[in-house]
Amino acid sequence: xxxxxxxxxxxxxxxxxxxxxxxxxxxxxxxxxxxxxxxxxxxxxxxxxxxxxxxxxxxxxxxxxxxxxxxxxxxxxxxxxxxxxxxxxxxxxxxxxxxxxxxxxxxxxxxxxxxxxxxxxxxxxxxxxxxxxxxxxxxxxxxxxxxxxxxxxxxxxxxxxxxxxxxxxxxxxxxxxxxxxxxxxxxxxxxxxxxxxxxxxxxxxxxxxxxxxxxxxxxxxxxxxxxxxxxxxxxxxxxxxxxxxxxxxxxxxxxxxxxxxxxxxxxxxxxxxxxxxxxxxxxxxxxxxxxxxxxxxxxxxxxxxxxxxxxxxxxxxxxxxxxxxxxxxxxxxxxxxxxxxxxxxxxxxxxxxxxxxxxxxxxxxxxxxxxxxxxxxxxxxxxxxxxxxxxxxxxxxxxxxxxxxxxxxxxxxxxxxxxxxxxxxxxxxxxxxxxxxxxxxxxxxxxxxxxxxxxxxxxxxxxxxxxxxxxxxxxxxxxxxxxxxxxxxxxxxxxxxxxxxxxxxxxxx
Amino acid sequence: xxxxxxxxxxxxxxxxxxxxxxxxxxxxxxxxxxxxxxxxxxxxxxxxxxxxxxxxxxxxxxxxxxxxxx
Numbered sequence: 001x002x003x004x005x006x007x008x009x010x011x012x013x014x015x016x017x018x019x020x021x022x023x024x025x026x027x028x029x030x031x032x033x034x035x036x037x038x039x040x041x042x043x044x045x046x047x048x049x050x051x052x053x054x055x056x057x058x059x060x061x062x063x064x065x066x067x068x069x070x071x072x073x074x075x076x077x078x079x080x081x082x083x084x085x086x087x088x089x090x091x092x093x094x095x096x097x098x099x100x101x102x103x104x105x106x107x108x109x110x111x112x113x114x115x116x117x118x119x120x121x122x123x124x125x126x127x128x129x130x131x132x133x134x135x136x137x138x139x140x141x142x143x144x145x146x147x148x149x150x151x152x153x154x155x156x157x158x159x160x161x162x163x164x165x166x167x168x169x170x171x172x173x174x175x176x177x178x179x180x181x182x183x184x185x186x187x188x189x190x191x192x193x194x195x196x197x198x199x200x201x202x203x204x205x206x207x208x209x210x211x212x213x214x215x216x217x218x219x220x221x222x223x224x225x226x227x228x229x230x231x232x233x234x235x236x237x238x239x240x241x242x243x244x245x246x247x248x249x250x251x252x253x254x255x256x257x258x259x260x261x262x263x264x265x266x267x268x269x270x271x272x273x274x275x276x277x278x279x280x281x282x283x284x285x286x287x288x289x290x291x292x293x294x295x296x297x298x299x300x301x302x303x304x305x306x307x308x309x310x311x312x313x314x315x316x317x318x319x320x321x322x323x324x325x326x327x328x329x330x331x332x333x334x335x336x337x338x339x340x341x342x343x344x345x346x347x348x349x350x351x352x353x354x355x356x357x358x359x360x361x362x363x364x365x366x367x368x369x370x371x372x373x374x375x376x377x378x379x380x381x382x383x384x385x386x387x388x389x390x391x392x393x394x395x396x397x398x399x400x401x402x403x404x405x406x407x408x409x410x411x412x413x414x415x416x417x418x419x420x421x422x423x424x425x426x427x428x429x430x431x432x433x434x435x436x437x438x439x440x441x442x443x444x445x446x447x448x449x450x451x452x453x454x455x456x457x458x459x460x461x462x463x464x465x466x467x468x469x470x471x472x473x474x475x476x477x478x479x480x481x482x483x484x485x486x487x488x489x490x491x492x493x494x495x496x497x498x499x500x501x502x503x504x505x506x507x508x509x
Numbered sequence: 510x511x512x513x514x515x516x517x518x519x520x521x522x523x524x525x526x527x528x529x530x531x532x533x534x535x536x537x538x539x540x541x542x543x544x545x546x547x548x549x550x551x552x553x554x555x556x557x558x559x560x561x562x563x564x565x566x567x568x569x570x571x572x573x574x575x576x577x578x579x
Binding site for chain 2 (some may be wrong): 272274320321324325326357360361363428
C-alpha cells in the first residue's frame, strides 16, 4: 500500500465513526449520524476539521468521539463541536476534552459563533485523571463558555443525553434546542436517583426535553425531529451578528402580513378581558419573521426575535391570554435572560405592555418573586441597545417598571389610546382607598359610590393627562405603530452608550 | 383522559362548559378571576367533559383540578 493509500484508508475508517450496531441503535431512535447532522447544519459541509486523527492508534475511538471544526451557516463561519454517540456513547476522554477546549479557543480568537451539538453519556470514568480535574480538564470547557458568553453567540443543539457535569454545556449556552423524546439533561440518572435518594422516576419525567422546555426552563426550544432542531438553529443565528462588535445583518425586508382584523379591532375595550398578544405582534413585524424563544415556558410573557423592515429586534410582550399577563418568578427569569441576550449582540428591544403587575400571594412570595423580579428590572435597566416601550393597554404597578417604563431610560415610551398607566387598576384602587367608607355605606348605595369613584380614578389616570405631563413621549394610532417603530429604530441606530463605569454590578440572582 | 388544572390562584368567575359537552383542544372550560383579570383556562386535549370539579365563586389554588376531560 502506498503512503497515500494508507492515509485514505485511515480517513475512510475514521469517517465511519463507531461500530455498525451503534449506528443501527441510533437510527431506531430517529437519531442521525454526527456527520449527517453537520451536513444539514452547514451551508455545504464542514470546511475545516482539526484533530480528526485524535486517538487514531486506538481503532475503537475514531476522532475520540467528537468532531470539531469550522463551517458556514448563512454564509457566516461558525465553530462547532459535535459528539459522536456511536463512539463509546459520545463519552469524553482526554483528547475529546482537549478538542472541545481548542475549538472554543478558536471561536474566541476568530470571534465567531460557537455551536455545541451534544449527544454524550458524560465522562469516561476510566480516564478520569486525564480528563476531569486538571487545568485542561472538562472544567475548562465551562470556564471557556463563561468567557465566551456575550462575546460570540453560543448555541446548543441537544440530540441525546447531556449527563452530570456535561449538563453544564447547555446551561452556559445562549439557547438550548432539544429534540423531543431523545434529548435529556440531568445531574444524576434515574438509576442513580433510585440508588442514592430512593426516588423512582422515569428519565422523561426527571430530565426529558418536554419537562425542561416547559417546567425547569433549562431548555428553550422543543423540536420534533433533529432536522427541525437544526433548521431552527440555522434560522436563529440569522438574527445575530458574528460577535458583540457587530450589528445583525439586514435580511430580506418584508411587508407585514395582511389580516382582516386590524389592531384597533383586536384590543378589547374592557382592560380586564383577555386577547392574544401574538395577534398583535404579527400585525407589526415583517411577515413570518417571529422566532419565539421559550414558547412553552412561562407563556404569560412572550419573548422572541423578529424583523422590522429586515432588521432584527427582540420582543418582550405580556400575554393577557395566559395568566392575565401577570408577571411570575419564571416570567421574570425568562425576560432577564432574553434581554441580556439581545443587549449582548446589539439587537434593539421592544417592550409591549399589557400587565396587571407582579403576582401576589403566599406561593410567589415564598418562591422569592421579589428577587426574581429584580433580575428582570436589572437586565432591562442595564440594556443599552435602542429600547422602546409601548403601553398597549394597562401598565400597573411594578409591571410598568419591569417593562421599561419611563424611569428606565427607554429611548421613548409610546402609548396607544387604550393605554392606562397607574399604581393599580381602578377596581383595586377604589377598594384600597375607600374600603372603610364603602363598609360604612348602606349596602344599596355601595355600587353607585364605587362606580363614581372608579370613574373619577379613570379620569385621573387618563392617557392624555400623562401625555400632557410628558410622562409618555407620544400617543400613537394602533395601526400606525409599525411605521412609528420603524422610523424610531432607524433614528436610534447611532445610539452608543455605556450603562455605567464599574467592574460589574452585584446581581440580584 | 386529561385533567384541566388552574394555572394560578383565583376565584372561579364563569364555568363555560357543562358536564357531557364535547370540547376541542384549546377550548376554554372556565374563566377565573385573579389579580382583577379574566383568566381563561382551556383544555389541552379534545374530548367530553366528564366531570366539573368547581362551581362559580369557588377559590382555586394553582394546580387544583378544575375539570376532567375524557
